Amino acid sequence: MLSNKQKDVDATLNKLDKKFSDRREKHLGYPYNLDFDPTPISQFHKFLINNLGDPYVGSHYATEVCDLEREVVDWTMRVWECADPEEYWGTVGASGTEGNLWAIYLARETLNNPILIHSSEAHYSLPKAAKILRIEALRCGADHSGSISPDALSEVVHANRHRAIILALTCGTTMKGAHDDIASCIRILDQVGIDPNRRFVHVDGALNAMVLPFVDGLQSGIRPSFRHGVDSMSTSGHKMIGTPMPCGILVVRRDHVRRVSSAVSYLRSDDTTLMGSRNGHAVLAIWNRLMRLGIAGFRNNARACIERAEGFAAALRSVGVPVLLNPWSLTVVFPKPSERLVNEYQLACNGDSAHAIVMPNVKADLIERFVDDYTAEWRCNSQKRVFS
Numbered sequence: 364m365l366s367n368k369q370k371d372v373d374a375t376l377n378k379l380d381k382k383f384s385d386r387r388e389k390h391l392g393y394p395y396n397l398d399f400d401p402t403p404i405s406q407f408h409k410f411l412i413n414n415l416g417d418p419y420v421g422s423h424y425a426t427e428v429c430d431l432e433r434e435v436v437d438w439t440m441r442v443w444e445c446a447d448p449e450e451y452w453g454t455v456g457a458s459g460t461e462g463n464l465w466a467i468y469l470a471r472e473t474l475n476n477p478i479l480i481h482s483s484e485a486h487y488s489l490p491k492a493a494k495i496l497r498i499e500a501l502r503c504g505a506d507h508s509g510s511i512s513p514d515a516l517s518e519v520v521h522a523n524r525h526r527a528i529i530l531a532l533t534c535g536t537t538m539k540g541a542h543d544d545i546a547s548c549i550r551i552l553d554q555v556g557i558d559p560n561r562r563f564v565h566v567d568g569a570l571n572a573m574v575l576p577f578v579d580g581l582q583s584g585i586r587p588s589f590r591h592g593v594d595s596m597s598t599s600g601h602k603m604i605g606t607p608m609p610c611g612i613l614v615v616r617r618d619h620v621r622r623v624s625s626a627v628s629y630l631r632s633d634d635t636t637l638m639g640s641r642n643g644h645a646v647l648a649i650w651n652r653l654m655r656l657g658i659a660g661f662r663n664n665a666r667a668c669i670e671r672a673e674g675f676a677a678a679l680r681s682v683g684v685p686v687l688l689n690p691w692s693l694t695v696v697f698p699k700p701s702e703r704l705v706n707e708y709q710l711a712c713n714g715d716s717a718h719a720i721v722m723p724n725v726k727a728d729l730i731e732r733f734v735d736d737y738t739a740e741w742r743c744n745s746q747k748r749v750f751s
C-alpha cells in the first residue's frame with residue numbers, strides 16, 4: 364500500500380511528465396536539440412557516475428567514465444582541427460557557461476593582469492566570468508548581423524595595446540546566431556602587435572561550434588578551428604549534440620592547464636577542473652550521441668536544419684516580415700509577436716525582436732504551424748496599421 368504522501372509524490376511526477384511532453388512539442392525558442400533517444404543510457408540511472416578529478420588521470424572512485432570522456436574530447440578535437448591532440452586538454456563540464464568561465468580563468472592565470480574584450484552580442488556568461496574573476500571587461504560593438512565589428516575591435520585593441528588581452532569570440536551568438544570572423548580578429552591582434560604570449564583567444568561555440576564544422580563551402584574565417592591559433596573553445600552538450608541534461612565540452616591548449624594543475628593525493632588525481640565531482644551521466648549522454656550520429660549524422664542534421672531555417676525565413680519574408688537569418692545559422696530573428704505566441708512557442712525575446720531556432724526536432728509541421736499563427740497576426744496588425 365502506498366501512503367498518501369507517496370501518492371502525492373507520484374501524482375506530482377505524473378503531472379510534470381504530462382506537462383513536459385506537451386510543452387516539448389511546441390518548443391521553438393532555445394537552441395536545444397530535443398531529438399534524442401534516452402533509452403540506451405537510461406539503464407545507468409541506478410549508478411552514481413562521478414568523473415572525479417582530471418579526465419586524463421581519473422581517481423580512486425571506480426564508477427567513472429573518464430575513458431569515455433577522453434573519447435568525447437578526442438572526437439571534438441578532431442572536429443575543431445587540433446593539429447596534435449597531445450598538445451590539447453579537454454573536459455566535459457556542467458554547461459557552456461562553465462566552459463567559458465574556466466577558459467577565462469585559465470587565460471587569467473596565463474597572462475599578466477589581462478583585460479577581457481568581448482562583443483556586445485556575446486553571451487552574458489562572459490561579462491559574468493570577468494566579474495567573478497575580477498578581470499576588467501571591455502565591450503566592443505557588433506554590426507547589424509550580430510558579429511563583432513572589426514573596426515570597433517581594432518579601436519579597443521589599439522587603445523589597450525600595452526595590456527595583455529583575452530579576446531572572447533562567438534561562433535553562433537545567442538540572439539542573432541552570428542559568427543565572429545576568428546581569422547580577421549586574430550589578424551587585428553597581430554597587426555596591433557599583441558603577440559601570442561600576450562593574448563589568449565577563446566571561442567564560445569555553445570551552439571554553432573557543433574554546426575559549422577559539418578557544412579560545405581564555409582567561409583574559412585568563421586570556421587571554429589584551432590588552426591586559426593585560438594587557445595580554447597567550448598560548446599554545450601544539450602544544444603546541437605542533444606543530451607537530456609545541461610552539459611558542455613571545453614578544449615584548451617594543454618600548456619594553459621599545466622600551469623594551474625596541482626596534485627591532490629586524496630583524489631589520486633590532478634586538480635584541473637572547476638568542479639571536483641563531475642557528472643558522468645552527462646559524459647555518457649554526449650558520448651552516446653557522438654558515437655551513434657558520427658560525422659555523417661552531424662552533417663545531415665546541420666544541412667537539414669539550415670535548409671529548414673532558410674524555408675522558415677522565406678515563408679515569413681513572403682508576407683513582408685523583416686527577417687534576419689545569418690549564413691549557416693539556425694537562428695531566425697523577426698519582430699516580437701504577441702505574448703500569446705511568445706508563450707505558446709517559448710520564444711526567446713530581446714527588446715522588439717524574437718527568435719526561433721531550427722534544431723533537429725523542429726520539423727516542417729511545427730514551422731508551418733508557427734508561420735501560420737505568426738503571419739495571421741502580422742496581417743491583422745498591418746491592416747490595423749493601414750486603417751488606423
Ligand SMILES: *Cc1c(COP(=O)(O)O)cnc(C)c1O
Pocket residue numbers: 457458459460461485486488533535536537567568569570598599600609610611
Ligand atoms: C547557450 C549559450 C551559452 C551558455 O551555454 P549553457 O550551456 O546554457 O551554459 C554560452 N554562449 C552562447 C553563445 C550560448 O548561446
